[in-house]
Amino acid sequence: MKIHDLITTSDALADLCERLEKSEFVAVDTEFMRENTYWPELCLVQIANTEEAAAIDPLADGIDLTPLLDLLCENDDVLKVFHAGGQDVEIIVNLTGKTPFPIFDTQIAMMAISQSEQIGYANLVDHWLGIQVDKGARFTDWSRRPLTDRQIEYAIGDVTHLSVIFPKMLKKLIKTGRGAWLDAEMEKLADASNYIVDPETSWKRIRQPGRNPQALGRLKALAAWREGEAQHKNIPRGRIMRDETLADIASHPPKKQGDLAKVRGLSNAWKDNDIGKRLLKVIEDAEPLPKSEMPEKMKRGAPLGKEGALVADLLKLLLKIRAREIDVAARLLTRADELEALAAGVRDLKVLDGWRYDVFGKDALELVEGRTGFAVKGGKLSMTHIDDMQASMQESQIPEETPADVPEEVSEEASE
Numbered sequence: 001m002k003i004h005d006l007i008t009t010s011d012a013l014a015d016l017c018e019r020l021e022k023s024e025f026v027a028v029d030t031e032f033m034r035e036n037t038y039w040p041e042l043c044l045v046q047i048a049n050t051e052e053a054a055a056i057d058p059l060a061d062g063i064d065l066t067p068l069l070d071l072l073c074e075n076d077d078v079l080k081v082f083h084a085g086g087q088d089v090e091i092i093v094n095l096t097g098k099t100p101f102p103i104f105d106t107q108i109a110m111m112a113i114s115q116s117e118q119i120g121y122a123n124l125v126d127h128w129l130g131i132q133v134d135k136g137a138r139f140t141d142w143s144r145r146p147l148t149d150r151q152i153e154y155a156i157g158d159v160t161h162l163s164v165i166f167p168k169m170l171k172k173l174i175k176t177g178r179g180a181w182l183d184a185e186m187e188k189l190a191d192a193s194n195y196i197v198d199p200e201t202s203w204k205r206i207r208q209p210g211r212n213p214q215a216l217g218r219l220k221a222l223a224a225w226r227e228g229e230a231q232h233k234n235i236p237r238g239r240i241m242r243d244e245t246l247a248d249i250a251s252h253p254p255k256k257q258g259d260l261a262k263v264r265g266l267s268n269a270w271k272d273n274d275i276g277k278r279l280l281k282v283i284e285d286a287e288p289l290p291k292s293e294m295p296e297k298m299k300r301g302a303p304l305g306k307e308g309a310l311v312a313d314l315l316k317l318l319l320k321i322r323a324r325e326i327d328v329a330a331r332l333l334t335r336a337d338e339l340e341a342l343a344a345g346v347r348d349l350k351v352l353d354g355w356r357y358d359v360f361g362k363d364a365l366e367l368v369e370g371r372t373g374f375a376v377k378g379g380k381l382s383m384t385h386i387d388d389m390q391a392s393m394q395e396s397q398i399p400e401e402t403p404a405d406v407p408e409e410v411s412e413e414a415s416e
């Protein structure tokens with residue numbers, strides 16, 4: 001594979017993208033900094049196909065990233081392969097308003113062909129290639145220039161390995177017939193709305209203080225205000241105020257600015273400064289949350305109770321068994337809250353639909369309805385149908401009949 005020098009000019013980038021657009025897929029990774037900013041700062045882009053790889057410097061003076069962004073977001077003929085690509089995709093959405101498409105994430109794909117739920121990149125490379133990745137540059141300040149040869153080599157390695165792993169992974173997915181299992185997960189990754197923060201809906205990401213319309217109205221107003229403050233200052237929203245503090249203020253609003261000094265999580269300066277004044281104005285102007293915006297109650301059946309909790313525990317045990325049997329990540333099949341809902345009587349669940357029903361949901365439902373149970377076979381815990389268990393027990397019983405070669409009178413004497 002040809003490894004290019006760091007690309008710092010528009011012409012070199014355009015030439016690279018012209019070649020890459022003829023590929024079936026490209027492996028993509030980014031390096032960025034976001035510890036001290038609201039918006040992640042893109043510092044490096046790495047890209048590779050099966051023939052060449054390069055690192056691109058988006059901080060280079062005058063470089064035009066348009067050919068790269070067009071390749072990622074406008075060219076539907078080239079598959080874009082990431083590993084744990086959520087934050088990489090977020091950066092691209094911030095730049096273009098679009099997600100790379102079509103898209104494939106190797107971390108998500110590993111859930112369909114192994115029991116790994118969030119396999120790290122180093123473990124992925126070790127699993128598929130038997131190569132130990134050098135982790136020495138993980139905590140590099142990628143915004144500092146110049147980058148060293150070691151930093152660039154480390155960064156490009158992320159996509160050169162990925163370009164070798166992806167075809168192997170795809171071959172296994174085709175062989176096992178599990179590619180369709182990943183469709184919904186990949187669609188979620190490609191949905192731009194998952195990465196665009198709308199200040200008016202940002203309150204939904206915060207743990208809600210009950211269902212009081214007044215408190216939720218304040219929560220909505222405060223969350224939108226915090227988002228605006230953080231964006232304007234380009235600092236992390238937590239630097240303005242932590243979620244826990246915001247929710248506490250929404251539930252127990254201060255009556256005057258001086259009371260802000262008593263709020264846990266705020267400095268004493270808030271009782272006098274301008275940001276404290278703006279906060280109090282938001283609280284005063286907040287209106288109750290309209291009924292149409294009230295969060296939906298979680299779907300629940302009857303309260304679990306002790307017996308229901310035991311059924312939920314059995315379902316979780318079944319999940320572990322099935323995930324082990326078919327070598328798939330349990331989280332891809334279902335989650336604990338869904339199993340608890342199933343135990344409580346809810347039936348409108350993802351686990352009872354499509355391929356999930358075929359590989360797990362059917363057995364889970366039969367367990368809840370008493371048609372299957374657990375058995376130990378060959379030293380391993382497994383599932384078995386109750387009818388099969390009863391038939392097996394009947395076959396193992398010795399018939400209580402009078403032996404044919406025993407005279408009838410002897411039999412009668414023995415019975416006296």
